[in-house]
Amino acid sequence: DAKTTQPNSMESNEEEPVHLPCNHSTISGTDYIHWYRQLPSQGPEYVIHGLTSNVNNRMASLAIAEDRKSSTLILHRATLRDAAVYYCILSGSGSGTYKYIFGTGTRLKVLA
Amino acid sequence: GAVVSQHPSWVICKSGTSVKIECRSLDFQATTMFWYRQFPKQSLMLMATSNEGSKATYEQGVEKDKFLINHASLTLSTLTVTSAHPEDSSFYICSARVRPGLAGREQYFGPGTRLTVT
Numbered sequence: 001d002a003k004t005t006q007p008n009s010m011e012s013n014e015e016e017p018v019h020l021p022c023n024h025s026t027i028s029g030t031d032y033i034h035w036y037r038q039l040p041s042q043g044p045e046y047v048i049h050g051l052t053s054n055v056n057n058r059m060a061s062l063a064i065a066e067d068r069k070s071s072t073l074i075l076h077r078a079t080l081r082d083a084a085v086y087y088c089i090l091s092g093s094g095s096g097t098y099k100y101i102f103g104t105g106t107r108l109k110v111l112a
Numbered sequence: 113g114a115v116v117s118q119h120p121s122w123v124i125c126k127s128g129t130s131v132k133i134e135c136r137s138l139d140f141q142a143t144t145m146f147w148y149r150q151f152p153k154q155s156l157m158l159m160a161t162s163n164e165g166s167k168a169t170y171e172q173g174v175e176k177d178k179f180l181i182n183h184a185s186l187t188l189s190t191l192t193v194t195s196a197h198p199e200d201s202s203f204y205i206c207s208a209r210v211r212p213g214l215a216g217r218e219q220y221f222g223p224g225t226r227l228t229v230t
Contacts, residue, residue, distance in 0.1 A: 032218070043116075043205050043221035044156070087155070091218060098209060098218055099146060102156040 004088045009107040012078045020073040020106050022088030027068050031092040034100070035062065035073045037084040044087065047073065083110045114140045116208050118222035125196055125229055133191045133225045135206030141186035142208035146219065147179075150203040162189045196229045203227075 005023045012018040024033065032051050036044035048055055048062045050071070055062040061074040075082055087105040091098050115138040125131050135145055144163050148156040160181050162168045168181035178200075180192040189208075193200055203226055207219040 034218075036221075038156075041203070041224065041226070043118075043207075043224045045221070085155075098144070099158055099161055100156075100207070100219060101158060102148075104155050 003101065004090060004103045006086070006088055006103060006106045008104060009109065011109045011111060012075075013111050014080060015077050018075040018078045018082070018108065018110075020075070020086050020088075020108065021070065022072070023070045024088070024090055025069045027090055028092065029068075031090045033062065033064060033068075033071050034089045034091060035060070035086060036089065037082075037086045038105075039084050045084075047086070078108075078110045080110050080112060083108055114138075114208075114210065114220045116142075116206065116220045116222040118204075118206060118225050120225060121223065122226040123228070125227070127197050127229055128195055130192055130194045131196055131227060133193075133204055133206075133227070135189045135191070135208070135222055137187045137208040137220070140208075140210060140220075142189075142210065143186065144209040145183060145189040146207045146209070147181060147189075147191050148205045148207070150205060150224075156205060159191075193227065196227070198229045201227055201229045 034049040035047040038044045048060050050062045063072045085105040085107050089100045117136045119134045147159045149159050150156045158171050159174045160168045160170045162181045162183040164183045164186050170176045183189040203224050205224045207221045209219050
């Protein structure tokens with residue numbers, strides 16, 4: 001199964017941008033890159049996903065490296081409600097199945 | 113957007129009893145559902161993949177006789193923890209995958225079920 005590596009934790013000041021990195025050097029050409037976040041005692045919440053091109057939605061932006069071996073989730077203005085564990089996940093036919101294998105994720109702390 | 117529900121949201125049971133957790137896709141049909149377990153301060157661990165009308169596929173190390181999964185319809189999968197013990201206490205989360213062919217966003221997660229075995 002394709003794996004991802006993320007820093008265990010990061011801190012950001014409120015109202016400032018946050019860049020959350022993810023390495024996925026074994027990504028297959030058909031794997032999508034997904035980002036989810038999880039608040040305590042809740043199920044994961046979808047943030048964004050992409051394949052090759054950078055993506056933007058109302059929650060965040062996803063910047064994908066040209067070789068697709070890494071990606072960065074960008075929160076443009078962090079708020080206290082963005083404090084969560086962020087997971088970067090690969091899935092698709094290239095991984096063998098469409099199941100998600102969660103790594104350790106990055107715990108984001110937002111400082112007021 | 114697509115919604116996945118779980119019932120119950122929390123349950124307390126006595127050691128040795130069985131507990132059933134339901135996972136429903138409310139406004140879409142899910143050919144595949146997944147079950148995860150999460151211990152405190154840890155990441156989600158995939159337990160099994162459940163396909164409608166067929167036997168579930170369990171991840172290595174997960175006891176299939178202890179965690180019974182049934183996926184009888186395109187909108188419902190159930191996880192039964194049989195003869196539960198305190199070490200089975202955990203947060204159980206399901207997700208539902210939309211039909212193949214809808215590339216990109218694939219899985220929708222439920223809110224989770226907190227199981228406490230006393």
